[in-house]
Amino acid sequence: MSLDAAAAAAWEPESTRVARDRPALPAIPAGFPDDLALFLDLDGTVLDLAPTPDAVVIAPEALAAIGVVAQRLDGALAIVTGRALGDVDRILSPLRLPAAALHGAELRRCGGGRVADAGVAPPDRLTAALGAFVDARPGLALENKGVSVAVHYRAAPEREGEVRARIGDLVAQLAPAHELQPGKMVVEVRPRGCDKGAALRRMMSEKPFAGRTPLMIGDDLTDEFAFEAANALGGASALVGRVARPSVATYGFESPDSVRRWLVALGAAA
Numbered sequence: 251m252s253l254d255a256a257a258a259a260a261w262e263p264e265s266t267r268v269a270r271d272r273p274a275l276p277a278i279p280a281g282f283p284d285d286l287a288l289f290l291d292l293d294g295t296v297l298d299l300a301p302t303p304d305a306v307v308i309a310p311e312a313l314a315a316i317g318v319v320a321q322r323l324d325g326a327l328a329i330v331t332g333r334a335l336g337d338v339d340r341i342l343s344p345l346r347l348p349a350a351a352l353h354g355a356e357l358r359r360c361g362g363g364r365v366a367d368a369g370v371a372p373p374d375r376l377t378a379a380l381g382a383f384v385d386a387r388p389g390l391a392l393e394n395k396g397v398s399v400a401v402h403y404r405a406a407p408e409r410e411g412e413v414r415a416r417i418g419d420l421v422a423q424l425a426p427a428h429e430l431q432p433g434k435m436v437v438e439v440r441p442r443g444c445d446k447g448a449a450l451r452r453m454m455s456e457k458p459f460a461g462r463t464p465l466m467i468g469d470d471l472t473d474e475f476a477f478e479a480a481n482a483l484g485g486a487s488a489l490v491g492r493v494a495r496p497s498v499a500t501y502g503f504e505s506p507d508s509v510r511r512w513l514v515a516l517g518a519a520a
């Protein structure tokens with residue numbers, strides 16, 4: 251790494267640090283298996299990251315393309331996200347896609363049937379302690395999603411270390427049924443064992459996904475579970491952006507915009 255790059259990296263929080271010197275992962279080849287089962291992460295993948303969770307918008311052409319591709323794949327397109335299902339439907343309205351929400355704690359199968367609501371809400375003592383921690387520190391925000399709770403520090407990136415350490419301690423002391431899920435400028439507390447890999451495997455065991463070749467596209471640490479699962483099931487995975495941390499992804503996209511353009515092209519090829 252050059253001195254300039256090292257100086258720039260020193261100002262970046264670890265959760266969003268970019269690998270400036272790392273070669274790009276290869277692009278998904280044209281004609282990637284037609285029997286695709288497509289799994290899409292939302293934030294940082296289909297959606298550009300925004301200052302707050304409520305501020306995201308989906309480009310109309312990307313939304314239309316997702317609908318077309320889902321039809322072309324006979325329904326084998328699912329959203330795999332840390333957001334809650336209600337949030338997914340609000341952002342992607344009027345589409346109602348199969349989805350693994352809350353890192354897999356909420357699952358909706360193709361056609362709308364609810365498969366599972368796993369996990370319990372973290373203890374009130376934990377939520378109260380997180381609330382007090384956030385209230386005392388300008389720039390932090392609490393997102394309570396029911397079985398999962400997130401502390402955002404996008405408006406105070408210098409607090410990353412403090413947030414990670416304090417929430418780690420609180421979860422260890424107060425929430426044995428939950429675990430930490432770090433992400434981009436966020437630390438989440440999610441039900442233990444509910445991860446995107448388990449969710450992808452579960453969906454791949456059912457119609458219309460079973461028997462197809464999975465491809466997971468995502469950008470963050472939580473997506474690595476699903477990358478591993480898709481690779482292990484004979485499929486592939488694609489990482490969005492050049493992150494500094496290691497990844498098991500087999501392909502890469504430069505940015506959410508390049509994912510959206512790929513989806514539009516896939517839809518147009520239908």
Ligand SMILES: O=P(O)(O)OC[C@H]1O[C@H](O[C@H]2O[C@H](CO)[C@@H](O)[C@H](O)[C@H]2O)[C@H](O)[C@@H](O)[C@@H]1O
Nearest residue numbers: 292293299300301302303331332333434435436
């Ligand atoms: O699994 P994903 O679909 O990628 O969802 C992960 C988390 O995304 C949201 O937070 C992230 O996006 C926000 C809007 O761009 C951004 O402000 C924040 O810094 C990001 O961490 C969402 O709020 C979380 O609940 C999701 O788990």
